[in-house]
Amino acid sequence: MIHHEQQPYLSLRDSISTIFKRKHTKEDFWALKDVSFDVMPGDTVGIIGKNGAGKSTLLKILSKITPPTSGKITGRGRIASLLEVGTGFHPELSGRENVFMNGSILGMRRSEILKNFDAIIDFAGVEKFIDTPLKHYSSGMQLRLAFAVAAFLENEILIIDEVLAVGDAEFQKKCMGKMSDVSKSGRTILFVSHNMSAIAQLCASSVFLINGTVRQTGKTEDVIGAYINLSSGNNESIFRPQNRLGPGEVTVTNLTLNKKELLSGEKMTLTFSLSKKVPISSVYLDFRIDNHMGEKCVWISDKLTIKPKEDTSVDKVIYEIPRLNLNIGIYHITYCLFINNRVEDMADNCLAFDVMENNFYPNWKFPPKEQANVLADFTTHYE
Amino acid sequence: MEFEIKPRSKFSLGLKELWEYRxxxxxxxxxxxxxxxxxxxxxxLWAILQPLFMTVIFTVFLGESISAKTHLPIPYPVFALSGMLLWGIFSSGMSNAANSMVNNANIIKKIYFPRLIIPISALLGALIDFFVAIPVFIITLFIYKVELNFSALLFLPVSVFITCLSAMGCGLLLAALNVKYRDVRYIIPFLVQGLLFITPVLFPSNISQNPIAQFFLQLNPLSGALELTRALFTGYTINMETVFLSMAVSVLLFITGVVYFRKTEGYFADLA
Structure with missing residues (x-):
């Protein structure tokens, strides 16, 4: 239970001043309540949930950082928690010294560190700089060293928070490889991530938290399904055009999607609503989907397939994309409306939407975000 | 090995766990x-220079008058340096410990180990400085040709122990308060400065007969520690009353510090 008050930092003055106030408004907030589940030895269990669902609190309690207000956790074995990599790294100490410092904070014995020292350095690939102060390392080297220490923990139970969310794609792959080795070595792992493909890859079973309670436990596939279902389509995207241009006699008044958080590979429907102040004879509309970096991904227009609609009674332009082949992420829509063959209304980034993970490819895998925005169906033959 | 994580109910020192994480x-x-x-x-060298500078300054400006007024049986520089070295353990031990939890907040928030380790290690650091400075003290003894009472060497560990207990008691209390009230950070330097003048470090306790001054000087746990240290020099007699009072006060301080620290440490990760 966390008591939350208005001010995160207390000072003596505040405490003294509150003595004189009769009413001290304190609201109880339970970050976790009635959470109960079992993990068997050798299991790799994923913990998923939106921000604020209580994942981090659960990890903090499991790793003894914060004691629970009530309730009990029973476990057998040595427990190690990796809520971040490189805890206790000090920039003034050398790589070697930091390995020992970090290792012992994580709960390794000196003898264990000595035994694995060469392997750690090898995994991190920093042999040459092992006696250089850490502050001269590149951030990538620091990260590799930090992960290498963690990778050689010999504890029976590992609690891992999204440590994989850092580093470049290649290093993430290496980490995932190491993680699956560890999970196969018969140790028990609790893994928290927003990355559904990592969860699907590593964890046989999962726990889905929502507002501090357990929503569902069971096979990872089912739990992820429940998570995706629940998190998609719960709030409307808002039409908010920017840099709008045009005479404004005919304008797009709204744009709606069939869902706010679309699943990759799903059907997408865009409905542009028009308002007309003058009679029209022909209408067509282009739109483009950009990713969050503003990179252009898809451009769609009537001109590609049909002639502009010769109709005076149009109030809605509806586009349907049967299979949305976009990588996961946030995208924006930019449109341009042509009436009687001239630009009547255009706006940038008028609506944002999320593309969520789905089984576009088996195993919920997706290309690295920096590699691709657009997906394609494919088959391979080896001859 | 079975473990349980549950709300803390009864108070314990957690010695077994401290040993596991030794x-x-x-x-x-x-x-x-x-x-x-x-x-x-x-x-x-910094470990030596700091007490040495203070000793030199006091010797130059106040040494003669203090010696004359209080009938010091030994040269003032030796008296002042012996005080400053012991004071170093207390002052830097206490302030390092008091700031240690906030300074290591990033570690506390991310990993569990017995929290007591951090302030205790901070004190050990101050103790190392003390040992580094000892050779310089010995050289000073030779320079001033001070005669030593070698049987009193046995008191030295006791003296250091009393100092450590007091430093730890104050340090733990302040460390726990510091996590909750950042005001403590600003109190520490001026607390250290103030305490230096109610401790017979740079002057003997008979410098003032003012009852208020005597009250603080007698209650001060370092008075006894300094008394024991200075028993090393011939011409000194130990006031046992002061020593026992100091021991009692230092133990009391230590218990207060540890109990308060242990009681509040569960929420350090949330507040730090």
């Missing part, structure tokens, strides 16, 4: 000492 004492102390003198030209 290697961390070494690593934290080692890190603190190492980092402290990294990128300094003089390095460990």
């Amino acid at each position: 290697e961390l004492f070494y690593f934290f102390t080692w890190r603190d000492v190492k980092v402290k003198y990294k990128q300094t030209v003089l390095g460990f």
Whole structure:
């Protein structure tokens, strides 16, 4: 239970001043309540949930950082928690010294560190700089060293928070490889991530938290399904055009999607609503989907397939994309409306939407975000 | 090995757990000492220079008058340096410990180990400085040709122990308060400065007969510690009353500090 008050930092003055106030408004907030589940030895269990669902609190309690207000956790074995990599790294100490410092904070014995020292350095690939102060390392080297220490923990139970969310794609792959080795070595792992493909890859079973309670436990596939279902389509995207241009006699008044958080590979429907102040004879509309970096991904227009609609009674332009082949992420829509063959209304980034993970490819895998925005169906033959 | 994580109910020191994590004492102390003198030209010399400077200043400006007024049986520089070295354990031990939890907040928030390790290691760092400075003290003894009462060497560990207990008691209390009230950070330097003048470090306790001054000087746990240290010089007699009072006060301080620290440490990660 966390008591939350208005001010995160207390000072003596505040405490003294509150003595004189009769009413001290304190609201109880339970970050976790009635959470109960079992993990068997050798299991790799994923913990998923939106921000604020209580994942981090659960990890903090499991790793003894914060004691629970009530309730009990029973476990057998040595427990190690990796809520971040490189805890206790000090920039003034050398790589070697930091390995020992970090290792012992994580709960390794000196003898264990000595035994694995060469392997750690090898995994991190920093042999040459092992006696250089850490502050001269590149951030990538620091990260590799930090992960290498963690990778050689010999504890029976590992609690891992999204440590994989850092580093470049290649290093993430290496980490995932190491993680699956560890999970196969018969140790028990609790893994928290927003990355559904990592969860699907590593964890046989999962726990889905929502507002501090357990929503569902069971096979990872089912739990992820429940998570995706629940998190998609719960709030409307808002039409908010920017840099709008045009005479404004005919304008797009709204744009709606069939869902706010679309699943990759799903059907997408865009409905542009028009308002007309003058009679029209022909209408067509282009739109483009950009990713969050503003990179252009898809451009769609009537001109590609049909002639502009010769109709005076149009109030809605509806586009349907049967299979949305976009990588996961946030995208924006930019449109341009042509009436009687001239630009009547255009706006940038008028609506944002999320593309969520789905089984576009088996195993919920997706290309690295920096590699691709657009997906394609494919088959391979080896001859 | 079975473990349970549940709400803390009864008070315990957690000695068994401290023993399990004993290697961390070494690593934290080692890190603190190492980092402290990294990128300094003089390095460990700083551990000696600080008390030495104070001694020189006091000798030049006040040494003669203090000696004359209080009938010091030994040269003033020896008296002042012996005080400053012991005071160093207390002052830097206490302030390092008091700031240690906030300074290591990033570690506390991310990993569990017995929290007591951090302030205790901070004190051990101060103790190392003390040992580094001892040779210089011995040289001073030779320079001033002070005669020693070698049987009193046995009192030296007791003296250091009393100092450590008091430093730890105050340090733990302040460390726990510091996590909750950052005001403590600003109180520490001026607390250290103030305490120096109600402790017979740079002057003997008979300097003032003012009852208020005597009350503080007698209650001060370092009075007894200093008394024991200075028993090393011939011509000194130990006031046992002061020594026992100091022991009692230091134990009381230590217990207060540890109990308060242990009671509040569960929420350090949330507040730090």
